[in-house]
Amino acid sequence: MLVNKLRCRITSAVMSEPLQYLSVAGDPVREIPLSVEDLLLLYGNMAAGRAYDRKCTALQLQGRLATYAPFEGQEAAQIGSVFPLTADDWVVASYRDAAAMWATGYPWVNLILSRTGDERGGCPPDGVRVLPPSITVGGHMIHAVGLGWAEKIKGSKSVAMTFFGDGATSEGDFHEAMNFAGVYGTPTVFVCQNNEWAISMPRDRQTASDTIAQKAAAYGMPGIQVDGNDVVAVAIAAAEAVDRAREGQGPTLLELLTYRVGPHTTTDDPGRYRDEEASHQWRRRDPLSRLSAYLASIGEWDEKWAESVAADTGADVERAVAEAEALEPLTSEEIFTAMFAEPTSQLLEQQRMAVTDNG
Amino acid sequence: MAELNIAQAINGALGSALESDPTVIVLGEDVGATGGVFRVTDGLGERFGPDRVVDTPVAESGIIGAAFGMAIGGLKPVAEIQFMGFSYPAFDQIANHVSRIRNRSRHRFTAPMVIRIPYGAGIGAAEHHSESAEAIYAHTPGLKVVVPASPYDAKGLLLEAIADPDPVIFLEPIRLYRSIRQLVPDDPYTVPFGVAEIRRPGNDVTLIAYGAMVKETLEASEKLAAEGIGAEVLDLRSLVPLDADTIIESVEHTGRAVVIQEAPRTAGFATEIVSQIQERTLYSLAAPIQRVTGWDTVVPLRRAEHHFVPDAARIVAAARKTMES
Ligand SMILES: Cc1ncc(C[n+]2csc(CCOP(=O)(O)OP(=O)(O)O)c2C)c(N)n1
Numbered sequence: 044m045l046v047n048k049l050r051c052r053i054t055s056a057v058m059s060e061p062l063q064y065l066s067v068a069g070d071p072v073r074e075i076p077l078s079v080e081d082l083l084l085l086y087g088n089m090a091a092g093r094a095y096d097r098k099c100t101a102l103q104l105q106g107r108l109a110t111y112a113p114f115e116g117q118e119a120a121q122i123g124s125v126f127p128l129t130a131d132d133w134v135v136a137s138y139r140d141a142a143a144m145w146a147t148g149y150p151w152v153n154l155i156l157s158r159t160g161d162e163r164g165g166c167p168p169d170g171v172r173v174l175p176p177s178i179t180v181g182g183h184m185i186h187a188v189g190l191g192w193a194e195k196i197k198g199s200k201s202v203a204m205t206f207f208g209d210g211a212t213s214e215g216d217f218h219e220a221m222n223f224a225g226v227y228g229t230p231t232v233f234v235c236q237n238n239e240w241a242i243s244m245p246r247d248r249q250t251a252s253d254t255i256a257q258k259a260a261a262y263g264m265p266g267i268q269v270d271g272n273d274v275v276a277v278a279i280a281a282a283e284a285v286d287r288a289r290e291g292q293g294p295t296l297l298e299l300l301t302y303r304v305g306p307h308t309t310t311d312d313p314g315r316y317r318d319e320e321a322s323h324q325w326r327r328r329d330p331l332s333r334l335s336a337y338l339a340s341i342g343e344w345d346e347k348w349a350e351s352v353a354a355d356t357g358a359d360v361e362r363a364v365a366e367a368e369a370l371e372p373l374t375s376e377e378i379f380t381a382m383f384a385e386p387t388s389q390l391l392e393q394q395r396m397a398v399t400d401n402g
Numbered sequence: 403m404a405e406l407n408i409a410q411a412i413n414g415a416l417g418s419a420l421e422s423d424p425t426v427i428v429l430g431e432d433v434g435a436t437g438g439v440f441r442v443t444d445g446l447g448e449r450f451g452p453d454r455v456v457d458t459p460v461a462e463s464g465i466i467g468a469a470f471g472m473a474i475g476g477l478k479p480v481a482e483i484q485f486m487g488f489s490y491p492a493f494d495q496i497a498n499h500v501s502r503i504r505n506r507s508r509h510r511f512t513a514p515m516v517i518r519i520p521y522g523a524g525i526g527a528a529e530h531h532s533e534s535a536e537a538i539y540a541h542t543p544g545l546k547v548v549v550p551a552s553p554y555d556a557k558g559l560l561l562e563a564i565a566d567p568d569p570v571i572f573l574e575p576i577r578l579y580r581s582i583r584q585l586v587p588d589d590p591y592t593v594p595f596g597v598a599e600i601r602r603p604g605n606d607v608t609l610i611a612y613g614a615m616v617k618e619t620l621e622a623s624e625k626l627a628a629e630g631i632g633a634e635v636l637d638l639r640s641l642v643p644l645d646a647d648t649i650i651e652s653v654e655h656t657g658r659a660v661v662i663q664e665a666p667r668t669a670g671f672a673t674e675i676v677s678q679i680q681e682r683t684l685y686s687l688a689a690p691i692q693r694v695t696g697w698d699t700v701v702p703l704r705r706a707e708h709h710f711v712p713d714a715a716r717i718v719a720a721a722r723k724t725m726e727s
């Protein structure tokens with residue numbers, strides 16, 4: 044339904060320029076087909092993502108969280124992509140995609156719990172169709188193919204969206220996922236956040252092809268490059284891809300051009316392998332300021348509101364942290380209880396040994 | 403001689419191999435520019451350049467498959483996989499190709515290559531970053547499997563692995579990378595495979611360990627000594643080949659054995675050692691052999707990881723149990 048409003052004809056396989064609606068300065072380069080209400084929703088979700096992300100980095104520095112993979116700069120890519128999804132759709136994301144996961148129903152407390160190193164983070168409330176994030180690179184994309192395929196077989200209109208990085212496209216799994224999706228026409232949306240780095244490896248050492256989007260052609264699906272820091276462009280490209288999937292027209296690959304302005308994780312020092320000048324440049328292309336500049340230009344910007352969104356999320360995240368920290372860690376007994384529906388006799392015996400300290 | 407930790411000792415071994423043998427090539431994810439996720443290859447990229455220390459795309463199957471081709475083609479690749487959980491995407495290459503080429507070509511083609519894999523838990527890492535899958539590799543015919551537990555052995559075993567004519571899985575205990583320092587010769591030297599080291603002599607019970615568990619086991623032996631129990635500690639150093647003779651001799655001497663592994667219990671490498679003992683020297687045993695192992699669970703995450711990883715207290719308890727009979 045969204046797409047009727049938003050149609051932007053991105054499905055031609057090759058576009059010379061990445062899809063863009065807002066220039067870096069926030070000027071519209073084409074008519075903006077989203078309502079002010081939608082734009083505020085997008086901004087608010089991006090601001091929430093950023094507040095969470097910064098909070099996590101701070102908490103990690105205090106030693107309260109395990110290693111954390113920040114996504115600053117990628118808020119538009121994540122929030123824009125999930126904009127057209129409904130609660131019946133599936134999200135299969137990676138370790139850096141907390142904003143996308145949260146915006147589709149995965150609670151902060153689950154995200155935080157995982158970051159404290161607690162398996163219960165991976166158990167979102169019933170009905171949330173978001174899988175725990177994939178920590179291995181690349182293995183999860185095909186799961187969104189299987190999920191979409193299952194929906195197709197069941198005759199539902201649900202789609203599956205998967206998030207991965209530029210580095211992940213080097214894994215053989217990427218090829219297999221794209222190939223299956225193409226062959227079976229599964230309702231799968233592949234969202235590659237090309238943030239230019241895979242730990243220390245730049246995108247041009249990852250693949251010799253000009254773009255990641257062009258890889259779609261080899262699997263018989265459309266691939267499109269989008270300005271990944273332009274949340275409007277991302278939302279519209281995603282809406283069209285989701286619409287195609289829903290209407291039985293098969294998979295799409297979106298390549299969202301963005302940048303990981305922070306470190307790979309809190310233990311990484313990007314100064315070892317890249318010139319941080321590029322990060323400074325990219326900070327000027329910040330997705331939040333871009334949208335706020337546009338909103339201001341149409342008289343819809345309210346600084347106080349934006350501050351309150353960030354503050355509210357900060358408070359939500361604080362509460363989630365308190366909740367996660369208040370939860371007693373899994374006991375020696377409990378580490379055995381989620382291996383099978385019914386524990387084997389060996390597990391029960393080992394559980395007894397663990398509880399009595401191998402006695 | 404310099405006092406080095408395990409990470410530095412491995413770095414030294416790689417440096418001297420790259421220097422002395424132009425066919426040696428180091429490849430893996432982030433091994434060059436950033437010196438690897440554990441900084442084990444730190445500085446090698448600068449010293450030897452991007453053709454000898456190669457940053458690869460994120461593709462473990464590709465790394466091992468390409469290294470395999472290089473090895474057949476006359477190079478000596480030393481591939482790094484970032485964490486043991488990420489060796490699984492390469493398992494097809496390892497088990498179906500690397501390990502078999504000598505046999506299926508009756509020696510015509512061989513794959514002299516080293517696959518370095520940091521393994522094990524104990525640092526509260528993320529999922530898939532704490533695995534101990536040595537039994538899977540030891541169970542794959544055609545692979546040698548080596549696990550150092552000290553800086554001296556790390557350098558000597560790695561140089562031995564690089565010199566070996568067959569593929570070697572070289573397991574690096576993550577937890578020990580920077581926790582033990584030892585004097586290590588500057589010049590290259592090798593430590594032979596298949597020779598266990600008696601880390602501590604004792605008369606009452608044999609404690610058999612490898613990798614990260616050696617440290618816990620030595621700690622346990624101190625505690626046992628304080629109780630008047632003399633534990634003999636064996637550090638296996640290589641699982642394939644296995645120095646069964648030293649194990650048997652020690653068990654015949656003490657009459658008691660505890661086998662320690664961090665990996666899950668069922669079908670772990672400890673089981674193999676127990677079998678060897680019972681096959682060869684059952685009647686010298688004064689008590690049933692005990693195993694101290696991880697559990698048949700996924701390694702718990704940071705908050706509960708300690709329930710999984712065997713510690714000195716568990717080893718002491720198992721040793722005491724053998725002393726009861
Ligand atoms: C199978 C596997 N191999 C290696 C790793 C280690 N690792 C974690 S993130 C990463 C880089 C991935 O880069 P990219 O796909 O571009 O995503 P980004 O981290 O930039 O979001 C690597 C190599 C892993 N987690 N899984």
